[in-house]
Every structure is written in C-alpha cells, then in structure tokens.
Amino acid sequence: MAEFLSLHDAVARYVTDGATVAMEGFTHLIPFAAGHEVIRQKKRDLTLIRMTPDLIYDQMIGAGCASKLIFSWGGNPGVGSLHRLRDAVEKGWPHQIEILEHSHAAMANAFEAGASGLPLAVLRGYIGSDLPKVNDQIKFIECPFTGERLAAVPAIRPDVSIVHAQKADRNGNVLVKGIIGVQKEAVLAATHSIVTVEEIVDELDVHANACVIPGWVISAVVEAPAGAKPSYTHGYYSRSNKFYKDWDAIARDREAFTAWLDEHVFAAGQDNGDTA
Amino acid sequence: MSERYDSSEMMTVTAARALHNGQSCFVGIGLPSEAANLARLTHAPDVVLIYESGTLQTKPEVLPLSIGDGELCETALTTVSVPEMFRYWVQGGQIDVGFLGAAQVDKYANLNTTLIGDYTQPKVRLPGGGGAPEMATCTGEIFITLKHSKRTFVDAADFITTVGFGRDGTARDNVPNIGRGPTRIITDLCVMQPDTQTKELTVTSLHPGVTRAQVEEATGWAIRFAADLGETPEPDDHELEVLRDLKARTEKHHSEA
Numbered sequence: 001m002a003e004f005l006s007l008h009d010a011v012a013r014y015v016t017d018g019a020t021v022a023m024e025g026f027t028h029l030i031p032f033a034a035g036h037e038v039i040r041q042k043k044r045d046l047t048l049i050r051m052t053p054d055l056i057y058d059q060m061i062g063a064g065c066a067s068k069l070i071f072s073w074g075g076n077p078g079v080g081s082l083h084r085l086r087d088a089v090e091k092g093w094p095h096q097i098e099i100l101e102h103s104h105a106a107m108a109n110a111f112e113a114g115a116s117g118l119p120l121a122v123l124r125g126y127i128g129s130d131l132p133k134v135n136d137q138i139k140f141i142e143c144p145f146t147g148e149r150l151a152a153v154p155a156i157r158p159d160v161s162i163v164h165a166q167k168a169d170r171n172g173n174v175l176v177k178g179i180i181g182v183q184k185e186a187v188l189a190a191t192h193s194i195v196t197v198e199e200i201v202d203e204l205d206v207h208a209n210a211c212v213i214p215g216w217v218i219s220a221v222v223e224a225p226a227g228a229k230p231s232y233t234h235g236y237y238s239r240s241n242k243f244y245k246d247w248d249a250i251a252r253d254r255e256a257f258t259a260w261l262d263e264h265v266f267a268a269g270q271d272n273g274d275t276a
Numbered sequence: 277m278s279e280r281y282d283s284s285e286m287m288t289v290t291a292a293r294a295l296h297n298g299q300s301c302f303v304g305i306g307l308p309s310e311a312a313n314l315a316r317l318t319h320a321p322d323v324v325l326i327y328e329s330g331t332l333q334t335k336p337e338v339l340p341l342s343i344g345d346g347e348l349c350e351t352a353l354t355t356v357s358v359p360e361m362f363r364y365w366v367q368g369g370q371i372d373v374g375f376l377g378a379a380q381v382d383k384y385a386n387l388n389t390t391l392i393g394d395y396t397q398p399k400v401r402l403p404g405g406g407g408a409p410e411m412a413t414c415t416g417e418i419f420i421t422l423k424h425s426k427r428t429f430v431d432a433a434d435f436i437t438t439v440g441f442g443r444d445g446t447a448r449d450n451v452p453n454i455g456r457g458p459t460r461i462i463t464d465l466c467v468m469q470p471d472t473q474t475k476e477l478t479v480t481s482l483h484p485g486v487t488r489a490q491v492e493e494a495t496g497w498a499i500r501f502a503a504d505l506g507e508t509p510e511p512d513d514h515e516l517e518v519l520r521d522l523k524a525r526t527e528k529h530h531s532e533a
Contacts, residue, residue, distance in 0.1 A: 026329050026358055027344025051358070052406075075403030077342030078305065086401045101390075104328060105362040105410040112359040124367050127413045127454060128386075128439025128447040131405060134395050148452055178349050179329045181358050211357075234346055241341050241530050 002172025002218040007196065010220040011037045014160045014192045015046070022049040022158040022190065023056060024111075026181030027077055028234060030056050031164040031196050033227035036265045039063040049158055051107045051182065055230070055247050058082040059265070061097060062257050068098040070156075072107045076251075079244050083251040093254065100135050106153045111182040113155035114189025125151040161190035164228045165213070166235060167204065168197045172215025175204045178234025180211045187213050196224035198236050278484065281511050283464040284423075286483050288314060288519060289511035291375075291421040291462040299372040300324040302411050305343050307421045308375035310522070311462075313339060317518050326371060328407035330356045338529040339522065343406075362407070366414045369453075374415040376408055377422050380433050383476055383497050384447075385420070385440025385458035387412070388433040395435065408438040413451075417459040424463035424494045431497040445475035465491050467508055471500070481506040 005013070015021060015038055023031050035056040038046075047068040048057055055076065060066055062084030069085070076082055088097045102110070109121035122141065132138040132151075141152045163183045165176045174195050176183045187193040195213065200223050206212055215221070227233075230243035250260045281289075291311035295301055297320040303312045309327075313336065316323050324333050329344040333353035340348050349355045356365070365371060379402050380388035387408065393399030412418050418440075422428055432443065439447050440458045448454050461468040461477060465486045468477045479491055480502045492499055511519075 027342045028329070028346070028349075071404065073404050073406035074401075077344070078340075081401070081403075089401055090398060101404050103405040103409040104358070104407040105366065108359040108362045112363075123363075123410070124414065124453060125410045127409075127451060128436065128442050129405070129409045130390075130436045131409065178346065179331070179344050179355055181330070181344075184357070185359060232346055234349060238346055239342070244341070 002195070002215040002221045004172065005220045005222055007033060007037045007222045007224055010194045010222050011041055014194055014219060015041070015043050016159075017043055018045045019159040020047040020049065022156065022161040022186050024050060024161065024163050024182050024186040025228065025231065026179055027052060027054065028179040028181065028232060029164040029176070029183065029228050030054055030231035031162050031227060032056050032229060032231065033224040034162045034164070034194065034196055035060055036268070038065055039261070039265050049156060051104055052077070053082060053085060055082070055244065058084040058251055059261070061085050061088050062094070062251070063261055063265075064094045066097050068100070070100045070102070072102045072104045076244060076248060078241070079248050083248070084257060087254070100137055101131065102135065102138070102153065103129070103131065106138070106151065107156070108182060110153050110156040111185035111189055114157045115185040118155055120152050120154055122150050122152050156189055158186070158190040160192045160194065161186040162194045162196070163187060164196045164224070164233065166197065166233060167199050167201050168195065168215070168221045169201055169204045172218055172221045173204060174213040174215070174218065174221065175206055176211045176213065184211060184213055188217060192219040193217070194220045194222060196222045196227040198225055198227065198233055199223065278510065281516055283483070285511060285516060285519060286508070287421060287423070287462055287464040289515045290467060290483070290508055291419065292318065292515070294419050294460055294462065295320050295323055295373065298322050300326060300370060301373045301375055302326050302328070302366065302371045302407070302415055304376045304408070305340065306377050308377055309339055311421055312375050313522060314515065314519050317522065318515050326365065328358070328361060330358055330361045332356060332365070337525070339526040341530050362410065366407070366410055369414065371415040372417070374411040374418045376411065376418060376420050376438070378420065378438070380428055380430050381420060381422065381461065382430050382433040382440070384442060384445050385461065385470060385475070385477055386433045386436045386442065387420070387438040387440065388435050390435040390437045392434055405437045412438045412440070412457060413454050415455050417456040420458055420461045422463060424465045424491070426494060426496050429495045441470060441475035465494060476500065478502050479505065481508045483508045484510055
C-alpha cells in the first residue's frame, strides 16, 4: 500500500547513499522535481540507471551524486551533448564515473526482465556491434531449441525506482498516460518505488486497458505539480524545448552550471525552480 | 547545382523518395525524420512512421525535436510501451525500413554514434547506440542519410555501434533472422549502395552538378563508382514547397515554447 509522503521524506527514506536508482520517463514524465531533491539532499555514490540520462542525470552527475551510470542514449535530445556527463567521463569532473552502456532494446528488455522476476533478459541483439567489447554485462547464449545465438543482459533490479505520472487516486493507484516508456516496468522491477504525480484525485477515471500502476506495488506517492518540468506531462503542460536548448550553454561551463544549481536547485527549496 | 534548391534539399528529397507508399518505417530523429515525413506528405501518404518512443503510425504536423515529443503521441494511431516497441514491433519483424543518421559511416556502412578516439580516453564522446543497433539487424533494410564529409565518411569507424556489414563485409553472412542491412546511403552529394559482392559502399548516382572529384575529396577512403553511374533526379516544385513549409512550421513551433 502506497504511503503518501512529501518529496523530501520519500527521497530521504528510500534513496540512500550507494543505492542503485532508476529514474525513468522516455523523454516524457521525467521526474525532475525528485532529481532536484536528490541533489539537495546531497546523496552520493549512486548507481544511476536510465535509458536516456537526459538533463536530469546531467544535473545529478554534475552535482556529484553518481559514481556509475547505466544508459543507452546519452544526449540532449534534439540539441546535442550532455556536457556534465561528458565532463565527468572525459575529464573526471566533479569526479570520475564508471559507465556501462547498452542499446535501448537491451535496456527495455532488462527492465521487463526485472519486472518479470527473471535474472536475465534474452534478445536478438548486439549483432556485429562493438558494445559487447566494452560492456561485460552483455553476453551471448545459445537457444536450447533452435541453436540461435542470442544476446543476454542481466535484469535491472534497482533498489529504488522513481517515476512521474499524471495522477493518483486516494489509494495511491497511479495513471500513466501518453508515452509510457518503461514506467510500469521500472516500478515493478525495483525493491522500493516513488511515484510523483501532478495531482491526487478522487477517481482515476480510466478505460479498461489504461496503464495503471496499483498502489499496493508502490512504496510512496508524492504530489509534485509540474514535477516533470522542463520535460512534459501529457495532458498538463508541454516540453520546454527552449530550456533544453538553453541548457547547452549552462552545462558547457562548470561555473555557469554551479551557479545555476545554486540558484535553481539549492535555493529553490522543494520548488522545481528550473522552468523557463 | 540549380538555383531552385540547395544541396540539403536535394538530400532530403532523394532520401524521401527512397520510401515507398505503404511501407512501415522506424524513424530516427533529425534528417531521417525530415525525409520520412516529407515522403508521407508527398508520394507516400500511407507510409507508416514509427518512433522508438512507442508511437505507432504517427503523423506529426511539425518535426519532433526529441524522440518523445508529445506531438508524436497525439498524432499516432496508438502508443505502446518501450519494451513492447522493441520486442514485438522491431524484433518481431514488423518493420520494413529503418531510417538512420550517424556521426560516422565507414566503407562497409558500419555506423558509429558512440565516440571518436579510444573508448577509455575518448576525444569526443557521442550519445551512444539508442535504438539503432537492433533496428539495423531486425528491420528489412536500412536507409542512412547524412551530410558528406571526410569527417563523417571514414575508412574504418572508430567504434561500431551499429553494424552495417562489419569490418570485412561479411558480418551478416550466415546469420539467421537478420535483415538486409544498409541498402542505400543518401548524402548531399550522391547516393551510395553496397557492392553486391564485397559490400563496400559504391556511388551509384551523383546529384546534378556534383563531380566525382567532389565525392572523392569528401570521402575518407578510395571511393568507387558504379559502372552504370547515374544522375539523381532533381526535386520537383511540389516536393520543395512541402519541405519548406514543413521546416518553416517546425522552426516556428520549436521557437515558441
């Protein structure tokens, strides 16, 4: 049964130093408010998992929260590089981080395997790619029925997954709508989960096949209006493409980044003050 | 080169024409998305466009800036989860064509979107694989579009993120359940196709006004030309008008929010 907590208390309880954390949302419903709370609470040594690290992990890596990143596409969508990620990988600032990179197909399968309680995911993948040479988490197995060579990757089993969604009812049942990414898989794969929502309502008002995550598989539900900005929440607000473009200049420069972090994350309390 | 159009427009229109009406196409962001939507808005109204964010049969009014723009979902027939996208739709063999870009393409059409230099000490770190590695092997065939330069067309990719035909042209030989791989590469100078025997990329048509010397100068290996080298047909006025409208409203849309 989901507990209704403040963002501060949910992060303080479930995101511990050294934890493996997946904060998902496939360029939609990115849980920025929660990411900023992790930064404010100065969590350290996290293994961060996300298919598309996006600005949220660029900010958390730049703020020194991460020691390891598992990902499959690490750019600023439509704009270019994630400069804080690159600075950490290429120059070791603020410190060196280890990276493990996959393809999207492998990570999506690994989330699904985690949700399915399996130790591994099997896919027809990575044929001819150099990725298996640099990621020891990619292996190949032989199909016991056909003999076909298939890729295998370990299931993703985060200590805590954090996702954003449109709304929850008063029992903590959550509706996810639009581009649903791996939101449900991330929650089900994790030991603990935090779901931030735009609003808490009396009735979810859904059709029979809607993507609903039942409250009894969620650890904590947090009301966080605008909690995905500057990404977007389908039906509530659109993506601030301007912020994604502006981020390029902010993140290029360590001083500009640090000043931005001080003003828009540390000084902003629990408000998600980064929106354009 | 004509005064009616520039080399970028020539590239996009040529890439768009590669898609046939009714095909299903997995679309990469950027130039592939521009070309695939131009095809949909001109000669191929029933082309099925699929983006890796899970949006099936999408008809965006403006080109998406990111792979997960709300526009893609709002104009789609339906939107599926990302695991379903990669398992049922890509791996399941439902997609005819994958349309990709890249930072580097080599002689055997291998794509690099991972890094320039050495893996542990990269000179330039690029975003990585995303959906491309499996798209390149699970779809029927692959089209690639990018601008032609010595920096992008290299003899051997620094890192093979996404396989074309491997380091020696044989990577697909005797592999079960694998697509045909790259069948054409459309640049701002020419169209290239893999040699039927060696799989080495070979120029099969030059865009109007482009010389062999220009292509040789912009390619990082001794590029070959097909014996029956042709000239790429020019864009027509309708295609240019639709493309310019699409780009103008995209520009306007993304500068607003």
